[in-house]
Amino acid sequence: MSPVPKKGIYLLPNLLTTAGLFSGFYAVISSMNGYYEAAAVAIFVAMIFDGLDGRVARITNTQSEFGAEYDSMADMVSFGVAPALVAYNWGFTDLGKLGWLAAFIYVAGAALRLARFNTQVGIADSRFFQGLASPAAAGVVASLVWVAQEYSIDTSHLSWGLAGVTALCGLLMVSNFKYNSFKEVNWAGKVPFVALLLVMLVFVVVATEPALVLFIVFALYALAGPINTFRSVDKVRLEDVVGDPENDVDAEFTKDEHKPDA
Template sequence: MTDQKRRGIYLLPNLLTTAGLFSGFFAIVSSMNGRFEAAAIAIFVAMIFDGLDGRVARMTNTQSEFGAEYDSMADMVSFGVAPALVAYNWGLTGLGKIGWLAAFIYVAGAALRLARFNTQIGIADSRYFQGLASPAAAALVAGLIWVGVEYDVNGQDYGIIVAFITGVSGLLMVSNFKYNSFKELNLHGKVPFVALLLIMLVFVVVATEPALVLFVVFAIYALAGPINTFRTVDKVRLEDVVGDAVEMHEEDEQSPKCNKTEDK
């Protein structure tokens, strides 16, 4: 009985992860059938499930190594492969090699971003993400496609712009730009009544033009990383933009946990 319990998996958080994985796969299939609006929305739905599974696991004390690995695999599909293929089918096929190279840059950036994130768990500053998080990058690409569909824009006519945003999103994921993680927000504390009104206002604004509002929000967030990084350093170095940051080297030398993870 003990062995069976050890080999089992927790249902609820992994069910949410599966729902996110399904949403990413649905986005790919929808784009293959020319349903780009449904594909873009499915990526945003995957973001919701991705945000829920980890929080539910912590709230119910059902975290597991299996769940963490499964979540990474699902993220690679939903926020790595799906956005790249949807963007390729919508606006990059007419560019030939440039089109699929831009899509590949995004996929490779997502894979490297997820791998780096997994190796830095427990040693990185939880207040910031190193590089654009893959769900945010996926939201930027999906938001662009959703806006294009809403305004009857033919993606093939603006393939260069689609390739630029897709490629840059992939590069931002592997950059060293600092992005606020918002993990320091206290969701359990009390807030003024006006805060609830502001939240309601946000929902109303998003509901009026969800595609445009979401795209603008995530575009601003993507730009906030370089701005935040350049604002906090006296002299911009290559390590502040890409590569191994100096601070990370110092932590690697002092942290046995990180060295063990790297050897693995």
């Protein structure tokens, strides 16, 4: 007689997901109380936990349907609602309806991005993501707020620009632009010794000006999608930008076995 499987959920990966969810919620609360730099940093902390939970689940063989669904809900808070509210509370409350509309476009884009991923996990192209991943979009918005706070930039000079960037990130998430997933990189392989020195240099640069460096990195990555798409096609069509692409396989993106990089 086969043993009856135990009911319950796996603790460790879901604990990491909960920590990411808490970081996203903390970002919202911090922005409501005027601590915008702490709010931006909290979103990046959520990214760390979001990157750990799926990998820990695979290493410990604790993947589950519950974990995948729970992670999607946590991502919606940390990389959908939190960045939009942080940006809105910080930069464009004075814009009135246009301000909250820009924030809503971002939230709706994140929700659609996650929903599209969850319905297309059966087909994968390990080289690309379809549309800007929600953690990357959150990185653009959060780092922009962080930079402005770090350098004491007057929000009145950035209201329209920040609202535009926030709405644009929402649209990029539901676009068909191809973004490198870096899944093909062999992280377990050997590299020359000089590569370790370069990694150390990167850490030094990031530690010196974390806000500015992170903003540059995420902004360049967000721009890389349209550039990759336009370079890979002879003639740009509407399907290459938005809508249902004719070749679903080329437009798909990879699945993390515990959670999406969405």
